[in-house]
Amino acid sequence: MAGQTALQALRDKGKMKVGDSILIFGGSGGVGSLAIQFAKALGAAKVTTTSSSVDLCKGLGADEVINYHNDDVLTKLGTDKFNVVFDTVGGIENWKIGQKVISKGGTYVSIVGDGVSLGKMIPRLIYRKYIAFWNCGYDIFFTEPNAGDLETIRGWVEEGKVKAVMDQVKPFPFTLDGAKDLFTKMMSGRNKGKITMTIKE
DSSP states (O other): OHHHHHHIIIIIISOOOTTOEEEEEOTTBHHHHHHHHHHHHTTOSEEEEEOSOHHHHHHTTOSEEEOTTTSOHHHHHTTOOEEEEEESSOOHHHHHHHHHHEEEEEEEEESOOOSSOHHHHHHHHHHHHHHHHTTSEEEEOOOOOOHHHHHHHHHHHHTTSOOOOEEEEEOSOOOHHHHHHHHHHHHHTOOSBEEEEOOOO
């Protein structure tokens, strides 16, 4: 699911083309870590991402990694412009940054909201659609699972262009406490890649 989300965000919603420059907010997460690799597989000229896991993201193919803990993201981006801005983190700040660095005719794609209620989020989405209309595209979407995308991803994996990043494996037993710990880590937003839980007999 994470792979299909990343692929559809870049290829379908972002309408990414060979030679494009891509900015990914949250490059070390489950979707972001795949989006870096997919962008390269699709022919991106430059992939920039935000993450405190600098070495991990560079190892996945990112050309530039901005550690948002240490640096001001907008300052580090400077005059760079991006054809696709892919937000896997959410929040108003990322939206504001994205609007300043997206190229004319580019697309801002998000898979998350701002951590507010649906009643507050809907007006924000309408506002962003309106603002983006004058300069770029804006799309927030839900993944549509399909076999064709899985075949594309499988091909990249077999060619060695893509690898899965696993953060943590929880040992047996599969208990409520174990599931709670996994969910807590997932909701912290600090995981690297996907989190797995293994059941051993």
